[in-house]
């Protein structure tokens with residue numbers, strides 16, 4: 001199976017410095033801020049997308065012929081960005097092209113400045129991993145980060161996934177990777193598996209809107225656990241050991257701008273498709289109490305506290 005994290009390389013970095021167009025002064029597109037953020041899909045002019053800092057990029061689908069350009073993008077990443085992307089140290093020149101490979105089932109998008117189409121500013125890809133689900137990863141060059149390019153690519157990737165009939169996209173994300181968590185939060189993620197090593201979360205977003213649910217043929221009884229934590233406790237570990245298909249939701253968190261769609265819109269696939277709901281959210285929090293009240297109203301028989 002093609003994987004996004006294919007190597008655990010140990011070799012030290014080699015980083016050539018590609019020529020980058022300098023950030024332009026903020027232009028009128030900065031007026032297009034939505035909900036206080038530099039929203040990126042601000043303007044598309046002649047097929048070029050304008051970023052929040054005024055630079056333009058052209059998005060296109062990539063294929064095997066782009067491996068050299070993707071390799072150069074990976075080699076140009078700072079050690080921190082490389083680690084956030086691959087959860088490993090940078091490999092040498094010889095191994096990086098293997099990370100950049102575009103397999104036959106990979107959907108890969110790249111973004112580059114209009115004047116330098118081979119000097120990639122970013123790349124995004126997904127690889128199907130079965131049952132309507134694909135694994136995604138994004139890579140934005142360090143000097144393009146924070147200008148909305150990640151959001152632009154994720155939106156395009158989700159659109160492609162939906163067109164390809166996928167239901168969910170999965171990302172393996174370091175818990176310290178705030179920008180990536182922020183990007184996924186906009187889609188309403190669920191924890192699809194146990195968090196590895198207390199550092200790497202497996203998050204799923206829906207490719208068709210709303211919250212992601214379960215695969216059509218679930219491995220075991222579908223248990224939704226609502227808890228504030230990223231990590232399994234004894235109860236969740238026991239559920240998994242008993243063969244249950246556990247998905248976790250950390251619930252609404254006002255400070256983080258995370259609302260519960262069940263409360264706000266009356267719809268949540270996670271709850272609708274669950275066979276058991278274990279709600280361990282703090283009911284002293286009014287937003288969490290509203291979630292529990294919605295469960296009690298709609299699915300009293302599924303609730304286990």
Ligand SMILES: CC(C)(COP(=O)(O)OP(=O)(O)OC[C@H]1O[C@@H](n2cnc3c(N)ncnc32)[C@H](O)[C@@H]1OP(=O)(O)O)[C@@H](O)C(=O)NCCC(=O)NCCS
Nearest residue numbers: 037084085138139140145146147148149150151178179182
């Ligand atoms: C993660 C990554 C793809 C995000 O792309 P980006 O172009 O830098 O991100 P954007 O400019 O689109 O911003 C994404 C969101 O993160 C927020 N953000 C940026 N830096 C942040 C920080 N330090 N803390 C919290 N949020 C942050 C932005 O405000 C934005 O949220 P908003 O639109 O709600 O305001 C990019 O930084 C990257 O490639 N990092 C290295 C590799 C990596 O981590 N890949 C992901 C592995 S799955």
